[in-house]
Amino acid sequence: MPSLSEETGGRVPALAPGATIGIVGGGQLGRMMALSAKYMGFHVGTLDPTEDCPTAQVADFQIVADYDDTAAIRELAERSDVLTYEFENVDADALDAVRDRVAIPQGTDLLRVTQNRVAEKTFINDHGISTAPWAPVNSRAELDAALGRIGYPAVLKTAEGGYDGHGQIVLRDASDLEQVWPDEDFPPAILEGFVDFAYEASILVSGNGEDHVTFPVVRNIHCDNILHKTIMPAPMDDGMQERARELAVALAKGFALAGTLAIELFVCADGTLIVNELAPRPHNSGHYTIEACDFDQYDLHVRGICGWPLAQPRTLTPAAVMVNVLGQHVAPTREAIAGHPEWHVHDYGKAEAKRDRKMGHITVLTDDAERTVAELDATGCWADITDRG
Ligand SMILES: Nc1ncnc2c1ncn2[C@@H]1O[C@H](COP(=O)(O)OP(=O)(O)O)[C@@H](O)[C@H]1O
Ligand SMILES: [Mg+2]
Structure with a gap:
């Protein structure tokens, strides 16, 4: 089976209480991570643009900066022993650039795969696991061709950046095609067959x-x-x-x-x-x-x-x-x-x-x-x- 394990492979080196965990993102998931980390005696830092964000309220320090601010990511890396993230739309290249300064045990391939629905579905299917039928689509012509194979109803999703249903268009029949982006604005996207789940x-x-x-x-x-x-x-x-x-x-x-x-x-x-x-x-x-x-x-x-x-x-x-x-x-x-x-x-x-x-x-x-x-x-x-x- 394909594996991304070359870059990490094997047990992560153990860190003792007192070490510092840097969390990119300062929302509720980071807050609850930080609470667990504090029970175990770790120090916690977070990077988030909103001052006094949910994670910062329970962390030891916050770096107030945008998630894609590479100097701020570098500062977090320098002040931490291990880096993690609480949301998936983190700049993987920016993390790779600081891997000589800090451990990133999750690796960045996990981020790259889960940031992009085409890479994600490919990874899942390569492991012998079922998804909805799907096709990458980057233009109206590719969408029409994919609809010919997959059929209605279907869901059109942006390949990157979607959450809580944002960036999705449900296509029940041809009349829904009116909502589809014009070719000049057509983002990298994926068409999925609509799953009639229980x-x-x-x-x-x-x-x-x-x-x-x-x-x-x-x-x-x-x-x-x-x-x-x-x-x-x-x-x-x-x-x-x-x-x-x-x-x-x-x-x-x-x-x-x-x-x-x-x-x-x-x-x-x-x-x-x-x-x-x-x-x-x-x-x-x-x-x-x-x-x-x-x-x-x-x-x-x-x-x-x-x-x-x-x-x-x-x-x-x-x-x-x-x-x-x-x-x-x-x-x-x-x-x-x-x-x-x-x-x-x-x-x-x-x-x-x-x-x-x-x-x-x-x-x-x-x-x-x-x-x-x-x-x-x-x-x-x-x-x-x-x-x-
Ligand atoms: N192929 C599909 N068939 C049926 N329902 C879907 C399909 N894809 C998404 N949905 C519905 O839309 C919701 C959001 O889609 P999802 O792919 O999980 O995107 P998000 O990143 O916004 O959570 C799902 O929880 C499900 O209810
Ligand atoms: Mg979802």
């Missing part, structure tokens, strides 16, 4: 360059392409859980993975698992692991990039439900806290509660996920989503 799911895998461990498959419910809820476990039998685990480990081995990787899945009614996309970092759908598992996705990310041994994480509860608190949910959820001692409340410390901005999340451990989902919905805090049925 539900969406994800699995997290963590590695230290040598060993790889997985978290349970969870079910994800999106609204307007933004994650709304995650339910652990996903409603699948042990055989399907095991198939998901195997594909996650195969991908992790292919990357000689250090740290945490998230794999988004489409689960079809016949039990087929289709990989949608990869995220080379902890993931929104893994927030539940903070309370529901003995080691969470951030602990294992930090341990992995610091070359520590990894145990297969154990789940400490029969089920868990995580629900995102977007800007419009901040006021109602804050009011509801008083009546919900069972809520594990997370707030990312963001200054401004814009609509659809991820401001925090709530996790509930339960032995009956269905009942807990009904109780959360009944609070009315997420009425903008639940009212749609």
Whole structure:
């Protein structure tokens, strides 16, 4: 099987508490990484353009600069023993330029593959794992030819830079072609066949360059392409859980993975698992692991990039439900806290509660996920989503 392991290959050299972890990006994922790192006695620095960003509030230092500021990346590298990132649109060349100064155990191939949907789908398929049928398209003529093969319905996505559904056009029939970019603005893109999935799911895998461990498959419910809820476990039998685990480990081995990787899945009614996309970092759908598992996705990310041994994480509860608190949910959820001692409340410390901005999340451990989902919905805090049925 193809592997990118030449550049890292084998266990990451171990770092002792007291070493400094530099995180490119200062959002909530970096904040939760930093919290795990602090428990373990590491120092943390972050690079982010927003002063007092979520990660900076819990880190030892912040470099206030744009993500593509190479002098700032160099400064972070110089002040750190190991460098990581909390989002995938980091300049891989800028990271490569500082590899003589700092360890980057995740490598930059993982970034390059997951930054580009064509490279990502190629990597997944090369490891014998299914995706939606797809074709690279760079012009209207290539789109027409690809639609001839793949057919309607289909999804047209920019190859790079998309998130939360941005940069995507669903093509249900020829009338939707009106929305397609004109040739002069046509970005490198990918056409995917529309998958008629039963539900969406994800699995997290963590590695230290040598060993790889997985978290349970969870079910994800999106609204307007933004994650709304995650339910652990996903409603699948042990055989399907095991198939998901195997594909996650195969991908992790292919990357000689250090740290945490998230794999988004489409689960079809016949039990087929289709990989949608990869995220080379902890993931929104893994927030539940903070309370529901003995080691969470951030602990294992930090341990992995610091070359520590990894145990297969154990789940400490029969089920868990995580629900995102977007800007419009901040006021109602804050009011509801008083009546919900069972809520594990997370707030990312963001200054401004814009609509659809991820401001925090709530996790509930339960032995009956269905009942807990009904109780959360009944609070009315997420009425903008639940009212749609
Ligand atoms: N090929 C597809 N078939 C069906 N639904 C899709 C397909 N691709 C994307 N979607 C839907 O759009 C959402 C966002 O797409 P995704 O590729 O994950 O991009 P993003 O980077 O924005 O998360 C998915 O979670 C899924 O609900
Ligand atoms: Mg996605």
